[in-house]
Amino acid sequence: MKNETRMVQSGRKPEQHSGAVNVPVYRTSTVLFPDLQTYLDAERGRSYYQTSHGIDASDYCYGTSGTPTSFALQQAIAELDGAEQALLVPSGLAAISTTLLSFLSAGDHLLVVDSVYGPTRRLCHRELKRLGIETTYYPANIGSDISQYFQDNTKMVFAESPGSLTFELQDIPAIAEAAHAQDILVVTDNSWATSLYFKPFEHGVDISIQACTKYIGGHSDVLLGSISANGKHFKHLFETFHNLGVCASPDDCYLAARGLRTLIPRLKQHEETALALAKWLEQRPEIIKVLHPALPSHPDHALWKRDYTGSTGLFSIVLDKTYSNTAIEAMLNDMRVFGIGVSWGGFESLILPFNVSSSRTATRFEHCEKTCFRLFCGLEHLDDMKQDLEDGFERLTANGIS
Numbered sequence: 168m169k170n171e172t173r174m175v176q177s178g179r180k181p182e183q184h185s186g187a188v189n190v191p192v193y194r195t196s197t198v199l200f201p202d203l204q205t206y207l208d209a210e211r212g213r214s215y216y217q218t219s220h221g222i223d224a225s226d227y228c229y230g231t232s233g234t235p236t237s238f239a240l241q242q243a244i245a246e247l248d249g250a251e252q253a254l255l256v257p258s259g260l261a262a263i264s265t266t267l268l269s270f271l272s273a274g275d276h277l278l279v280v281d282s283v284y285g286p287t288r289r290l291c292h293r294e295l296k297r298l299g300i301e302t303t304y305y306p307a308n309i310g311s312d313i314s315q316y317f318q319d320n321t322k323m324v325f326a327e328s329p330g331s332l333t334f335e336l337q338d339i340p341a342i343a344e345a346a347h348a349q350d351i352l353v354v355t356d357n358s359w360a361t362s363l364y365f366k367p368f369e370h371g372v373d374i375s376i377q378a379c380t381k382y383i384g385g386h387s388d389v390l391l392g393s394i395s396a397n398g399k400h401f402k403h404l405f406e407t408f409h410n411l412g413v414c415a416s417p418d419d420c421y422l423a424a425r426g427l428r429t430l431i432p433r434l435k436q437h438e439e440t441a442l443a444l445a446k447w448l449e450q451r452p453e454i455i456k457v458l459h460p461a462l463p464s465h466p467d468h469a470l471w472k473r474d475y476t477g478s479t480g481l482f483s484i485v486l487d488k489t490y491s492n493t494a495i496e497a498m499l500n501d502m503r504v505f506g507i508g509v510s511w512g513g514f515e516s517l518i519l520p521f522n523v524s525s526s527r528t529a530t531r532f533e534h535c536e537k538t539c540f541r542l543f544c545g546l547e548h549l550d551d552m553k554q555d556l557e558d559g560f561e562r563l564t565a566n567g568i569s
C-alpha cells in the first residue's frame with residue numbers, strides 16, 4: 168500500500184474498540200486478569216489481552232509496558248519507519264537517552280556528529296561521562312572516513328541528519344557500512360525528515376529515533392518520542408525501557424496518533440512553503456546564505472537528492488553582518504507571523520536567533536561571526552511570512568550593526 172493509505176489505516180482496529188475510528192485513550196495502570204494462571208502467563212510474556220486484541224507488543228500486564236493506545240501508535244510508527252517494532256517514550260530526548268542507556272556501558276566509546284541537537288550533547292557531556300562513557304564528536308561530512316575515529320571500545324555512532332541549526336547532511340549509508348564492518352551500532356535522529364522523506368532502515372541504520380513532539384504530534388501540544396528497531400536490538404531496547412520505567416502517557420499517544428493521520432498533507436505544505444520562502448530569502452540583500460538541503464546552493468544537495476524524497480519546514484539563514492541585540496530585538500519583538508520559541512513541527516511559524524560557536528567542537532561553523540536565524544515555516548500563507556520577514560529586516564537594518 169502507498170504511504171497515504173497506510174497513514175490512514177495503520178495501527179487502527181475499530182472492531183476491537185466497539186467500532187471507534189480512533190483507538191481510544193486507555194488510562195491504565197493495573198490490568199486485571201480473569202484467573203491466576205492467565206496472570207502468571209502474562210507475566211512471562213504470554214498475555215491474554217495481547218492475543219485477544221491481536222496486539223503483538225511485548226508483555227501487557229501493567230501500564231508501564233504500554234496500553235492498547237500506545238501499542239496502536241507503536242505499530243503505526245514501526246510500519247512507517249520500515250522497522251519490525253517501535254517504542255514510545257515521554258519525549259524526543261527520552262528516546263535519545265533510553266537508546267544510549269540501552270547499549271552503552273562504563274568503558275564504552277560513543278561517536279556523535281558535531282552538529283547534533285544541543286541537549287544530546289549535554290546528555291553525553293553530563294550524564295554519560297559521569298557513567299564512564301566517553302564521547303568523541305565527528306564532522307558531519309566525514310562519510311566512510313568515520314573509521315578513522317573508531318577505537319577498540321567504540322560501540323555506537325549517533326548520527327542526526329541534517330544537523331540541528333546548521334543543516335549539514337551526512338552520508339549515512341557510507342557511515343553505516345564502515346560501522347557495521349566493526350560491529351558498531353548506527354543510530355539516527357530522524358526528526359527533521361521523518362520516515363516519509365528518509366527511510367532509515369533502507370540506508371543502513373540500526374535504530375531510528377524521532378521526536379514525535381515535532382511533525383507527528385504536529386500541533387505543539389504533545390511531548391513524545393519514538394524508537395524503532397528490529398530483532399535483537401529491539402529486545403534489548405525494550406528491556407532497558409522497561410527497567411527505566413519511561414512509559415509515555417496514553418493521552419499523548421492518542422494526540423500523536425491523531426496527528427499522524429494528517430502528517431502527509433501537513434508535511435507537503437510545510438515543504439512547499441519552506442522551499443518557496445528559502446528561495447525568496449536567497450535573493451534578499453540582507454542574507455548571505457540559506458541553509459536548506461533542498462536548495463541547489465546547499466553544499467550537501469547531491470546527498471539530499473540521493474537519499475531523501477522530500478524536505479520539511481525547518482531551515483536557517485545567515486545574515487550579512489553581526490547585528491546588535493537591540494537590532495535583533497527590534498526585528499523579532501514585532502513579528503506577527505513568526506513566534507519566538509523553541510521546538511518546531513506545529514502549525515505555527517517560529518523564529519530564533521542562534522550562535523553555535525560554543526557548541527561545535529570537531530569543526531568550526533563558517534558563519535559563526537554572523538547573525539543567524541532558524542526559521543520554522545508553519546501552515547500560514549507564504550505571502551504573510553514574506554511580509555513579516557520583510558518588515559522585520561527593515562527594523563533590523565534600521566537599527567544598525569554592532
Ligand SMILES: *Cc1c(COP(=O)(O)O)cnc(C)c1O
Nearest residue numbers: 258259260284356358378380391
Ligand atoms: C526537538 C528535538 C528533539 C527532542 O524532542 P523533545 O520531545 O522536545 O524532547 C530531539 N532531536 C531533535 C533533532 C529535535 O529537534
